[in-house]
Amino acid sequence: MTEPTAIVSPRRPRVLTPGLTALDPGVERYVVRGGGVHAVALEAGDAVELVDLHGGQSCELVLFAPDGSDALEALGLRAAGPAGGIQAILAGEGEDVQRVRAGLARRGLDFGRVGSARLFGPETAPGEEVGLRASEAGYLVVAAPGAPMSPWEQSPPTDLLLFIRRARPPQPGEVRLPEPLAEPRLDLHIAPASVEPYVVRAGEYIQIIDIQGRQCSDFVAFQERALERGLVRGLDNLTTRTLLGVAYPRPGLLSKFFDADMNPLVEVVQDTVGRHDSFNLACTARYYEDQGYFGHVNCSDNFSRQLAAYGIGAQKGWPAINLFFNTNVDANSNIWFDEPWSRPGDYVLLRALTDLVCASSACPCDIDPANGWVLTDIQVRVYPEKNLFKRAVAYRMTPDAPAELTKETGFHPRTAALTRDFVEYRGYWLPATFARNGPIDEYWACRERCVAIDLSPLRKFEVLGPDAETLLQRTLTRDVRKLGEGQVVYAAMCYEHGGMIDDGTLFRHGPNAFRWIGGDDYGGIWLQQQAKDLGLDAHVKPATGQIHNLSVQGPCSREILREIVWTPPGRAALDELGWFRFTIGRIGGFQGIPVVVSRTGYTGELGYEIFCHPNDAPAVWDAVMRAGEPFGILPMGLNALDMVRIEAGLAFAGHEFDSTTDPFEAGIGFVVARKDDDWIGKEALARRKANPRARLVGLALSSNELAAKGDPVFLGRAQVGQVTSAVRSPLLKQSLALARVDVAHAGIGTALEVGKLDGLQKRLPATVVRFPFYDPEKIRVRA
Incomplete structure (x- = not known):
C-alpha cells in the first residue's frame, strides 16, 4: 500500500529586511550618545530598559510627572541629587540637545523641581542592563554624561541604549509621531492616498516625515508671488538638472530645486534616507490604467483637486520631487523601481527660498513595491525661520543601526x-x-x-583590559606582541576567508592599553564581537567623538x-x-x-x-x-x-580593497608577515598567498587622458583587470593608475590597455610600472 504524500502547508519565504525595524511591535529603541541626552514620553505600564553598551559609562535620568513634579518613584528610583550632568549637557550644542530642549520647553518643564537618579558606573560590564517599569505617565530624560577626554586618556563617554516596551502597542492604523526637531508652526497630517496643501514663507523649514517607513510622498511647490500675477511657476526638474550640471537623471536629491524661470524655490538641508526620485512625474491615472486598474486614485489628480483653490489649473501629471521613491536608471536608460529605503521616522528637511504654495501627498500606489505594498501616513512640519538646522545626510554604522x-x-x-x-x-x-x-x-x-x-x-577605538593584547593578536595581521609603548604599526583586519574588513594603525599606550585608528565603524564592532566570542577580558570603546x-x-x-x-x-x-x-x-x-x-x-x-x-x-x-x-x-x-x-601607492577602502580583496591583492601584503599563533584569516591568507589570483600594479598611461576607478584593463579583447584609483601627476607629468590585474599579466613592463567608453571603442595604452610611483624607497617619509 502506498504511503500517503504529506501535505506541506505553504509558508511565506523568509526575507531579511534589516532596513526596517527588527524589534517586536511596541518596542522602541533609542541611542543616548556618549556625552549626550535623549528624552521620550512614557505611559503608565511602559517598561524601560537601559543598556551600558560598552561598559563603564554612567547614566543619569530624570522623570517628570505631567504637572512637572519629580516622578522618579514611578520607576522605583530615588533622586541622588540635582540633575547637574543633564543640565550641563543641555547647556551645550548638538542635534540631540536642541531636540530635548525644545521638548522640555513645549511641556513647560523645569529642572529646579526634580532630582536625578544615577545608574551604572566605572565598574559596569559591557552590555549590562537595568530594567524599570513606569507606574504612571511621565517625560523621561536620559543622559550619558562625561567630561571632555584628553587625547592621551582612554576613557571616552560612550553610548547607552534605551529600549521602551509599550504597555499599549500601537494598533493598526494608529500613528505615533516622532518628536519635532523644534517647535513647529504647522503640524500637518496626511492620511494614506491623500494630498494636503499648505503655505510656507521664505526662510521657513519644511520637514516631510515617513512615519512608519517605506511610504512615498510627492512634493510640489509654486512661487506665491507668481501665482498672484496669474503665473504658475512650480518645480521644474529639467531646469534644475541643467542649472546644477546634472544632465542625466539619477536617484537622490539635488541641493536646490528651481522653476522654469530659473528662480530657486527650495534647498535641501537634511536627508536621512539618500534615495529618492527627482526626475519622474507624480503618479498618474494613466499609469494605473496601463496596468488595468481603471479609476485608481493617484497623486496627480489629488494635487489638481487640492491646488485648484490657489488658481492652479489641473494637469494629468505633476512634476514633483518623489520623496522616498526608490528609482534608478539602468545602463540602457530604463527606469526601474523597488521598495523604498526609508525607515520609520526618516525625513527630508527643506528650506523655502521664497514664499511658496506647497502640497504633499501620501502616495496611493498599492499595485507594486513603490510603497512596500502597504499604504501609510506622512507628516509635514513647518518650522519658523528663526531655527538653525545644520546641513546633514544620514550615516548608519550598520544597516539596522539608528541614523x-x-x-x-x-x-x-x-x-x-x-x-x-x-x-x-x-x-x-x-x-x-x-x-x-x-x-x-x-x-x-x-x-x-x-x-x-x-x-x-578616522575611527578611533580604545582597546583596554588584561586581554587587550590577546584580542589584537587574534584579530590583526601584525605581531602585536612586538609593539612597544609609544610605537605605532600599520595593520589589516581580515575575515576568516581572507577578505579585508579594514586597514589602520595601532597605537600602544601601555601594557594593556591600545588605540586602533581605522576608516570604518565596523572595525570596532567586529573587535567587540571577537572579544565576546573568545571570552576575553578586553573592552573596546569608540572614541572618535573625543x-x-x-x-x-x-x-x-x-x-x-x-x-x-x-x-x-x-x-x-x-x-x-x-x-x-x-x-x-x-x-x-x-x-x-x-x-x-x-x-x-x-x-x-x-x-x-x-x-x-x-x-x-x-x-x-x-x-x-x-x-x-x-x-x-x-x-x-x-x-x-x-x-x-595615489602617487605614494597608498591603499584606500572601497578602491584598493573591500571584503572580497585580501591584503596581497590590495598591494599591502607586507602587513601579513606572521607565522606564529592562530589568528583570524591566517589559513585563508596562506592559501591566497600561495595561489594568488590578482595583484595590485602601477600603470603608466601613454596618453594624457585620465583613467577612472572601475575602468576595465585589457590585454587584447580579454579583460584582465580593473583600475582602482587614478591621477594625473603634476610632479611626474603623466597619467597614472593603480589597478588590480590578473597575476599572469602583472609583470613589470607588461603592455596593457585601459578601456574607455564601452571598453572596445577607445583604449588608453598603459605599461605596468613599479609603484609607489613617487619615492618608492620611502626616503622622504623616513627623513
Whole structure:
C-alpha cells in the first residue's frame, strides 16, 4: 500500500529586511550618545530598559510627572541629587540637545523641581542592563554624561541604549509621531492616498516625515508671488538638472530645486534616507490604467483637486520631487523601481527660498513595491525661520543601526571660513578644496613645503583590559606582541576567508592599553564581537567623538611643529620621534593644549598627525597655521590628498580593497608577515598567498587622458583587470593608475590597455610600472 504524500502547508519565504525595524511591535529603541541626552514620553505600564553598551559609562535620568513634579518613584528610583550632568549637557550644542530642549520647553518643564537618579558606573560590564517599569505617565530624560577626554586618556563617554516596551502597542492604523526637531508652526497630517496643501514663507523649514517607513510622498511647490500675477511657476526638474550640471537623471536629491524661470524655490538641508526620485512625474491615472486598474486614485489628480483653490489649473501629471521613491536608471536608460529605503521616522528637511504654495501627498500606489505594498501616513512640519538646522545626510554604522546625521569636525569653524566646498565622508563634513588655492596649489605645497589636513573622521577605538593584547593578536595581521609603548604599526583586519574588513594603525599606550585608528565603524564592532566570542577580558570603546586629528605633512612639517609642540621629560621630543612612533605633549608649553603627536601620514611625505579634543581643535589649527606661515603652509582638501596618496601607492577602502580583496591583492601584503599563533584569516591568507589570483600594479598611461576607478584593463579583447584609483601627476607629468590585474599579466613592463567608453571603442595604452610611483624607497617619509 502506498504511503500517503504529506501535505506541506505553504509558508511565506523568509526575507531579511534589516532596513526596517527588527524589534517586536511596541518596542522602541533609542541611542543616548556618549556625552549626550535623549528624552521620550512614557505611559503608565511602559517598561524601560537601559543598556551600558560598552561598559563603564554612567547614566543619569530624570522623570517628570505631567504637572512637572519629580516622578522618579514611578520607576522605583530615588533622586541622588540635582540633575547637574543633564543640565550641563543641555547647556551645550548638538542635534540631540536642541531636540530635548525644545521638548522640555513645549511641556513647560523645569529642572529646579526634580532630582536625578544615577545608574551604572566605572565598574559596569559591557552590555549590562537595568530594567524599570513606569507606574504612571511621565517625560523621561536620559543622559550619558562625561567630561571632555584628553587625547592621551582612554576613557571616552560612550553610548547607552534605551529600549521602551509599550504597555499599549500601537494598533493598526494608529500613528505615533516622532518628536519635532523644534517647535513647529504647522503640524500637518496626511492620511494614506491623500494630498494636503499648505503655505510656507521664505526662510521657513519644511520637514516631510515617513512615519512608519517605506511610504512615498510627492512634493510640489509654486512661487506665491507668481501665482498672484496669474503665473504658475512650480518645480521644474529639467531646469534644475541643467542649472546644477546634472544632465542625466539619477536617484537622490539635488541641493536646490528651481522653476522654469530659473528662480530657486527650495534647498535641501537634511536627508536621512539618500534615495529618492527627482526626475519622474507624480503618479498618474494613466499609469494605473496601463496596468488595468481603471479609476485608481493617484497623486496627480489629488494635487489638481487640492491646488485648484490657489488658481492652479489641473494637469494629468505633476512634476514633483518623489520623496522616498526608490528609482534608478539602468545602463540602457530604463527606469526601474523597488521598495523604498526609508525607515520609520526618516525625513527630508527643506528650506523655502521664497514664499511658496506647497502640497504633499501620501502616495496611493498599492499595485507594486513603490510603497512596500502597504499604504501609510506622512507628516509635514513647518518650522519658523528663526531655527538653525545644520546641513546633514544620514550615516548608519550598520544597516539596522539608528541614523546619525552628518557632523562637523572640531576644525570645521576654521575650514568653513576658507571654503564652501565640503563633501560627506564617513558621517562628517570635510573640505574637498579650498577657495583661495585649489587642489594643484595644495598638492605642490604638500610636496615642497607643508599642508594641514583635517582627517578627524578616522575611527578611533580604545582597546583596554588584561586581554587587550590577546584580542589584537587574534584579530590583526601584525605581531602585536612586538609593539612597544609609544610605537605605532600599520595593520589589516581580515575575515576568516581572507577578505579585508579594514586597514589602520595601532597605537600602544601601555601594557594593556591600545588605540586602533581605522576608516570604518565596523572595525570596532567586529573587535567587540571577537572579544565576546573568545571570552576575553578586553573592552573596546569608540572614541572618535573625543579625538579629532590634524595631519601636518610635507618637508617643512618637522620645523613647523618643533616650534609649538612641548613634550615632558621622559617622552620623546619632536626631533627624536622616529617613523611610526608617537609622543604625548602640549601645544604651547607646559600649560598648553594636550595632544598626542604621531609620525604618521597618508601622503608619502615626512609628516605628523596631531590628535586633540574637538573643543581644542580651533586653537590647534591656529597654532599650526601661525607657525607654518613663514614656510608657506596651506590647508589641503580631499581632492589634493587623493593625488598625493595615489602617487605614494597608498591603499584606500572601497578602491584598493573591500571584503572580497585580501591584503596581497590590495598591494599591502607586507602587513601579513606572521607565522606564529592562530589568528583570524591566517589559513585563508596562506592559501591566497600561495595561489594568488590578482595583484595590485602601477600603470603608466601613454596618453594624457585620465583613467577612472572601475575602468576595465585589457590585454587584447580579454579583460584582465580593473583600475582602482587614478591621477594625473603634476610632479611626474603623466597619467597614472593603480589597478588590480590578473597575476599572469602583472609583470613589470607588461603592455596593457585601459578601456574607455564601452571598453572596445577607445583604449588608453598603459605599461605596468613599479609603484609607489613617487619615492618608492620611502626616503622622504623616513627623513
